[in-house]
Amino acid sequence: EPEVTQTPSHQVTQMGQEVILRCVPISNHLYFYWYRQILGQKVEFLVSFYNNEISEKSEIFDDQFSVERPDGSNFTLKIRSTKLEDSAMYFCASSPDFSTDTQYFGPGTRLTVL
Amino acid sequence: GESVGLHLPTLSVQEGDNSIINCAYSNSASDYFIWYKQESGKGPQFIIDIRSNMDKRQGQRVTVLLNKTVKHLSLQIAATQPGDSAVYFCAETHGSGNTGKLIFGQGTTLQVKP
Numbered sequence A: 001e002p003e004v005t006q007t008p009s010h011q012v013t014q015m016g017q018e019v020i021l022r023c024v025p026i027s028n029h030l031y032f033y034w035y036r037q038i039l040g041q042k043v044e045f046l047v048s049f050y051n052n053e054i055s056e057k058s059e060i061f062d063d064q065f066s067v068e069r070p071d072g073s074n075f076t077l078k079i080r081s082t083k084l085e086d087s088a089m090y091f092c093a094s095s096p097d098f099s100t101d102t103q104y105f106g107p108g109t110r111l112t113v114l
Numbered sequence B: 001g002e003s004v005g006l007h008l009p010t011l012s013v014q015e016g017d018n019s020i021i022n023c024a025y026s027n028s029a030s031d032y033f034i035w036y037k038q039e040s041g042k043g044p045q046f047i048i049d050i051r052s053n054m055d056k057r058q059g060q061r062v063t064v065l066l067n068k069t070v071k072h073l074s075l076q077i078a079a080t081q082p083g084d085s086a087v088y089f090c091a092e093t094h095g096s097g098n099t100g101k102l103i104f105g106q107g108t109t110l111q112v113k114p
Helices: none
Strands: A005-007 A010-013 A019-024 A031-037 A044-050 A053-057 A065-068 A075-079 A088-095 A109-113 B004-006 B010-014 B019-025 B030-038 B045-051 B056-058 B062-067 B072-077 B086-094 B108-113
Touching (some): A010 A019, A019 A031, A019 A088, A019 A109, A044 A065, A044 A075, B010 B019, B019 B030, B019 B086, B019 B108, B030 B062, B030 B072, B045 B056, B045 B062, B045 B072, B072 B086
Parallel strands (some): A010 A109
Antiparallel strands (some): A019 A075, A031 A088, A044 A053, A065 A075, A088 A109, B004 B019, B019 B072, B030 B086, B062 B072, B086 B108
């Protein structure tokens, strides 16, 4: 069964450093998303992406964040200058289209900012 | 404002019993609702969904009920098994201008006692 994959599973970085989290969505999906989950809290929407453009972003997704689909398979989330409060699980998701709405999530990348 | 909430943070049931997990939402414009299961260290896993033109939907051992009058959603798990132990999140999204943004509730931890 096709699934969303994410790398790395765990990323440790120093405050102020840039990180890139990588995702490979399900191959025939056209809509991509990033969510984050701070330990013990609910999953929070960051951004949705379609046709090489951001469709919607949350207030969390400030200028320090960016997304990119550099090729036909990868979808990345970049945090330019990490802060302590960026420590969280970051989940990538994909769906065939918005109207279908069923989003399939990857296993997540645990980001630890020291 | 937008919010999706769960009534109980933890639910403990005996193996073989039925489980009912509840969720309240506040946005009357929400028209699509999903239940996700999250096991420790993993991403949310789709369980079942329901659209606002329905009030009940059944899957394998799971049933979702939607009461739009009181903005309430529930997940029923029949014959609960140890493998059902996880955190369960309800999520909702809007159809109009939909960009796929899912709004998650806080989560209910289901503990299944053998």
